[in-house]
Amino acid sequence: MGLGWVLARLPYRLQMALGRRFGDLAYHIIGERRRIAAVNLRLCFPELDADARQQLLREHFQSVGMGAIETALCWWGPTEKIESLAHIEGLENLEAACARGRGIILLSAHFTSLELGVRMAKRPLRELGYITTAMYKAPHDPVVDHVMRTRREAHIGGSSIRDDDVKGLLKALRRKDAVWYAADQKPPKRLGTVVDFFGQPARTHIALSRLARMSKASVVPFFTLRCEDGSGYRLIILPAVEDQLGQDEAEDARTINALIESVARQAPAQYFWLHQRFKRAGYNPYKAAAEADT
Numbered sequence: 001m002g003l004g005w006v007l008a009r010l011p012y013r014l015q016m017a018l019g020r021r022f023g024d025l026a027y028h029i030i031g032e033r034r035r036i037a038a039v040n041l042r043l044c045f046p047e048l049d050a051d052a053r054q055q056l057l058r059e060h061f062q063s064v065g066m067g068a069i070e071t072a073l074c075w076w077g078p079t080e081k082i083e084s085l086a087h088i089e090g091l092e093n094l095e096a097a098c099a100r101g102r103g104i105i106l107l108s109a110h111f112t113s114l115e116l117g118v119r120m121a122k123r124p125l126r127e128l129g130y131i132t133t134a135m136y137k138a139p140h141d142p143v144v145d146h147v148m149r150t151r152r153e154a155h156i157g158g159s160s161i162r163d164d165d166v167k168g169l170l171k172a173l174r175r176k177d178a179v180w181y182a183a184d185q186k187p188p189k190r191l192g193t194v195v196d197f198f199g200q201p202a203r204t205h206i207a208l209s210r211l212a213r214m215s216k217a218s219v220v221p222f223f224t225l226r227c228e229d230g231s232g233y234r235l236i237i238l239p240a241v242e243d244q245l246g247q248d249e250a251e252d253a254r255t256i257n258a259l260i261e262s263v264a265r266q267a268p269a270q271y272f273w274l275h276q277r278f279k280r281a282g283y284n285p286y287k288a289a290a291e292a293d294t
Contacts, residue, residue, distance in 0.1 A: 001147055004072035012085065013230060015069045023065025027058060034061070035289045037273040043285065044198035045268070059269035066226065067112030074116040075151035085232030086120040093237045094220060098128040103173030103217040106132075107208065107241070108224075109184040109260040110272035113233055117224025118180045119155050120235055125178050126157070133158030133172055134180035135165075166211075173215035180222070183208050183256050186277065193250045197257045198264075200278050204257055206249040212242050219245065223263045225270055236263065 007015060027034060037060055041053045048056065073082065097104055106121065108114065118134050125132050133156060139145050149160045158177055161168045172179050186192070187205040194201050212219050221238035241259070245252045264271040276286050 001143070005076050007069055008072045008076035012081070015073065016066050016230065019066030019069040020062040021065065022068060023062035024058075026065060027061040033274045036276055036286055037061075039285050039289045040273040040275075040277060041268075043200050043278055046199075056269055060271075060273055063112045063226070063269045064272075064274070067115070070113050070116040074119045074155065075147070079155075082116065082119060083123060086235055087227065087232055088124060088235045088237065090237035090239075091124060093239045094124060095128065097218040097220045097240045098125075098130060100218055101176065103176045103215055104130065104178040105173065105208070105212060105215075105217050105219045106178055106180045106222040107219050107256065107259075108180055108182055108222050109264070110182055110275075111224055111264075111267075111270050112272060113224045113226050113270065114182070117222075117233060117235060118152075120224070120233065121178075121180075121222065122155065122157055130176065130178040131157045132178045132180070133161060135161045135163050135169060135182070137163045137185075169211065170215050173211070173217045179217075181208065181211075184260055184277075186275065186279075193253055194280060195250055195254045195257060197277070198261055201280065201283075202257070202278050203280050204253040206253055208256060209245050209249045209252040212245055218242055221259055221263075225263070225267045228267075 007018065010018070034057070038053070038057055041048075041056055041060075045053060045056070106118075108117075111117075118132065122132050134152065136148065136152070139148065152160050158172065161172060161179065169179060183205055185205065186203050187207070191205060191207050192203045193206055195204050196202070197204065208219070211217070218240045219242040220240050221236075223236045225234045225236065227234060238259070241255070244255055276284075279286060
């Protein structure tokens with residue numbers, strides 16, 4: 001935590017250079033995650049040859065390293081610096097959703113700059129009369145959990161909501177908060193269905209459809225991508241999609257996966273490939289890759 005506090009105060013370009021080196025180091029040290037990411041890239045980008053996928057894998061680890069620095073920047077960085085790095089695209093879509101006067105689900109996914117993007121969304125949402133908060137999965141370490149919650153709540157706005165606190169989420173939406181929600185985590189069996197993601201069958205959450213119906217919230221796609229020229233971050237806000245979500249939860253899951261995929265293809269190295277996204281009953285490509293390396 002102390003190292004993060006120090007890193008948050010360095011010049012931005014130095015921070016990103018250090019992040020890339022951290023990612024290079026992680027690539028060599030974290031063999032299991034490297035294998036998982038390599039399998040994901042092979043499944044999702046069959047059109048690339050082996051050399052191109054290897055290059056993408058290295059770039060992904062560099063992006064993960066930069067994401068670690070960006071988390072420290074989010075937690076301890078000065079507001080003026082962070083807001084100067086934000087480039088908002090589609091603000092009119094957010095304004096249209098706010099004009100409906102409902103709670104807002106900021107539909108997103110695990111891109112490596114996600115932590116910083118949520119903080120960057122605070123100002124435009126506050127100006128539109130909304131408090132921002134986020135669901136999160138509590139880490140096992142109580143110190144990290146405490147710091148994560150307190151720093152997020154200091155800089156984002158509302159109280160953090162644990163990923164198993166459905167009542168807390170619905171309460172926040174009904175009081176017309178804006179809640180950041182990642183729709184790409186692997187779900188428990190009772191809350192998932194198998195639909196395509198990057199042309200591969202993937203277990204996908206169906207909870208978002210139910211939450212939108214129960215809360216009558218607007219569902220606004222919101223993604224954060226790092227600018228390739230080093231000038232900051234694209235805050236991509238797309239038109240609300242709640243009207244596209246119906247009674248067929250599997251079809252809703254396909255719609256959401258297609259949306260996430262369309263953004264991930266814009267900057268594939270920045271999507272989080274370190275999870276076993278395609279493991280399901282009777283199919284485990286990650287086990288075969290691990291056995292091949294031993």
